Amino acid sequence: MSDIEKNYEDFISTVSHELRTPLTSIRGFSQTMLASWDKLDDESKKRFLKIIEDQSNRLINLVENMLSATKLSHGKDNLVLKEISIQPVAQMAVSVIKSQYPDKNFVIEIDPKTPYILADKDKFLQIITNLVENAAKYGDENSTIHINTGFSGNEDFVSMKITNTGIGISEEDYDKIFTKFSRLDNPLTRRVQGSGLGLYITKTLVDKMGGKISVKSVPDKNGRYLTTFEILMPASDVEKQARAKCSM
Numbered sequence: 001m002s003d004i005e006k007n008y009e010d011f012i013s014t015v016s017h018e019l020r021t022p023l024t025s026i027r028g029f030s031q032t033m034l035a036s037w038d039k040l041d042d043e044s045k046k047r048f049l050k051i052i053e054d055q056s057n058r059l060i061n062l063v064e065n066m067l068s069a070t071k072l073s074h075g076k077d078n079l080v081l082k083e084i085s086i087q088p089v090a091q092m093a094v095s096v097i098k099s100q101y102p103d104k105n106f107v108i109e110i111d112p113k114t115p116y117i118l119a120d121k122d123k124f125l126q127i128i129t130n131l132v133e134n135a136a137k138y139g140d141e142n143s144t145i146h147i148n149t150g151f152s153g154n155e156d157f158v159s160m161k162i163t164n165t166g167i168g169i170s171e172e173d174y175d176k177i178f179t180k181f182s183r184l185d186n187p188l189t190r191r192v193q194g195s196g197l198g199l200y201i202t203k204t205l206v207d208k209m210g211g212k213i214s215v216k217s218v219p220d221k222n223g224r225y226l227t228t229f230e231i232l233m234p235a236s237d238v239e240k241q242a243r244a245k246c247s248m
Contacts, residue, residue: 168225
């Protein structure tokens, strides 16, 4: 079997599994509500509708990730780079994610001196949303997700870090998690569903915008791990960008 055929089979297998679970939930709870509407109390109805909404959002996210992966693979995902502020994008990403993970706390700490970055706003939102969701998905119950910015030691880049507390990632898997369809084999990832596309898309978008992404997982005093994803995005400098364009 060629690599292309194997990748295609992996893709079909992954997508089929990921689609089946939310669709089964949506169908099951819809059928229950239709068959037993008069017997269900208001609280049960709200709970069932919330499950249907969450599973629908999960399907939408999966489809968006598949479309993004396809566009990136074929070089069709055009970027529009502009000066953007990190804080409103981070707040928007957290507002989307926190309703899906009510047991998690989210803390955003943006250094007021953080410069603007040069990025595609929609794609940067996708990057932050993927990283925040990943941190929430694999973080310990009732844990806190920290999102903060700082200076990278290189004036050309702005650092943004997303940190959670959880099972951790071994050093030999640091590169693996950014590959397409990658799923680490541990007790948590076997319980948590995912397509293996989110971090692949995230890294590809960061690279396309001239940034860098890395991960580090270190043990804490409680035997858990602090896992930090750091992205370095080009700092926006209008004068520098203008000089660069004039010299081309």
